[in-house]
Amino acid sequence: MFFRKTIFTDIGRLSIPEHGITNVTKFILQPKNFCDTKCISLPSKKGLVLGCYENDSGEPVLTPASCKFNEKMRGRLLELIVGSGKSIWKSRQGFAFCNIEDEFWSIVIVGLGNNKDGFNMLEAIDEGRENVRLAAGLGCQHLLKQRCGHIFIEGLGRPEQAAEGAALAVWRYQEFKNKINRLPVPTLELYDNVDHESWQRGLFKAEAQNLTRRLSDTPANHLTPTAFAQEAVKLLCPCGVKVEIHDKEWIYNKRMHALLLTAKGSCEPPVFIEIHYCGAPVEEKPVVLVGKSTTYDSGGLCLYDAKGMPKYRADMTGAAAVISTIRAAALLSLPMNIIGLIPVCENMPSGMAMKPGDLVQMLNGKVIEIESTANEGRIILADALCYACNEYNPKLIIDLTPMTTGHRHLLGSSSTACFSNSENMWKQIHKAGIITGDRLWRLPLWKFYKRKVENYRYCDVNNVGHGGVVAEPCLGAAFLTNFIDCVDWIHLDCDGTGRLSSKEHEEIYPYYAYDRMTGRPVRTVIQLLYQLACPNDCDHPY
DSSP states (O other): OOOEEEEEEETTEEOOOGGGOHHHHHHHHOHHHHSOTTTSOGGGOEEEEEEEEEOTTSOEEEOHHHHHHHHHTTTHHHHHHHHTOSOTTSTTOEEEEESSSSSOSEEEEEEEEETTOOEETTTTEEHHHHHHHHHHHHHHHHHHHTTOSEEEEEOTTOHHHHHHHHHHHHOOOOTTSOGGGOOOOOEEEEESOOOHHHHHHHHHHHHHHHHHHHHHHSOTTTSOHHHHHHHHHHHHGGGTOEEEEEOHHHHHHTTOHHHHHHHTTSSSOOEEEEEEEEOSOTTSOOEEEEEOEEEEEOOTTSOOOGGGGGGGGGTTHHHHHHHHHHHHHHHTTOSSEEEEEEEEEEEOOSTTSOOTTOEEEOTTSOEEEOSOGGGHHHHHHHHHHHHHHHHHOOSEEEEEEOOOHHHHHHHTTSOEEEEESOHHHHHHHHHHHHHHSOOEEEOOOOHHHHHHHHOOSSOSEESSOTTTTTTHHHHHHHHHHTTOOSSEEEEEEOTTTSSBOOHHHHHHOTTSOTTSBOOTTHHHHHHHHHHHHOGGGOOOOO
């Protein structure tokens, strides 16, 4: 039987096959000639992803599902793997065969690294889980390039992580492409594994992150504040979640003057979205999620450079993460109460726009000086944080925002900057980041930084602080502490992780599409909520 083998070492990067087989080389260089849709219809093409470990001796060890498949092929699969002459069972590598079995068009063997890989304290990550995500994503992306309409994935020892890697890898943003030119989106199914609950949980997490990616990538003219509010209703109400959309008059009556001041520069009216998920008794204190939602941030009168302006359509990625997280909590039926608060507006330059030097009084009585109109995110978050403390007496507040470019310069795309006034909550979210592979790094909330934003004679707090861009993430977090009243609080600055995926991003997390929004750190927040709601189900050694 004719078969074709392809060695690949990273997503979408195929090396020329061994032995110089001319027809295989032609397929790699010109895939449309080989995968002719006239001969094989897309829906009928099935692909299979199987795993292979490396033992301490450097030899391949098949996973249980791979062993069964190998027995079905009478040992032929293992012969082909060993006979390849390549250590394809190492992490981030794989091996693909076509036409070696009647049921599947293509079978991909992906490397899972050493079978003893686990928690790495220095890297702050569970390498075993992350290897599964990488392997599943790598295999699915290769089958996607072969235009397989149905992809079957074995659990790879961890079905939840396999589902995450697979679903994140096959996602594409093509909402505004002509339907004729859209790439097919394959279906994903678990192969030879009975743990469908873990698989489904992984799909929920990945789909929540993909939803955040879609909203973040939507152009600002299609996602105005009003359209964003409508999208929240459309996504959450069918899941049994209550959504309240408050208009400009309500915002004025609640004295959210910072939100009104920011919105003055745009002809689009601001809205305030309030989301209620009730999974526990009403008397139980809620967790409040606050997301910054500037649906387009031009910088206002402190205008950003035109070259980088398109990415600021994703200045609402924090709010998108809040919607996606609460939706996932509803689908997972988490036994807890969650409230989402999202102030939504545009930050634009005009004759009515807020100006550097403006003063605005907040709900808690403190007066803010607007030194930079480009730092509008922290002042509209301040309104929402004050409202959360006054109205709901929560047990925990988590705010998500791509707030400072300093975070990107400091940590790149490796991790999300985290600030917290609670040691216990930091331990919990740090553990969540280890489990999801979407890491966080804690930065200080010292009084040193608070003094830099508060030491002004004519106002209580300044939205830049002494030092400007020096220690910018810490100054931004210190600013927000002025509006947190005696409650556990986590501030996540995702500027370097939640926006466009870079080349560096692709190398670290190859299951993200290049130059598209990442949606991070949604899975980590969902995992944190899962740990808080179901502590007995989250027994991990870290």
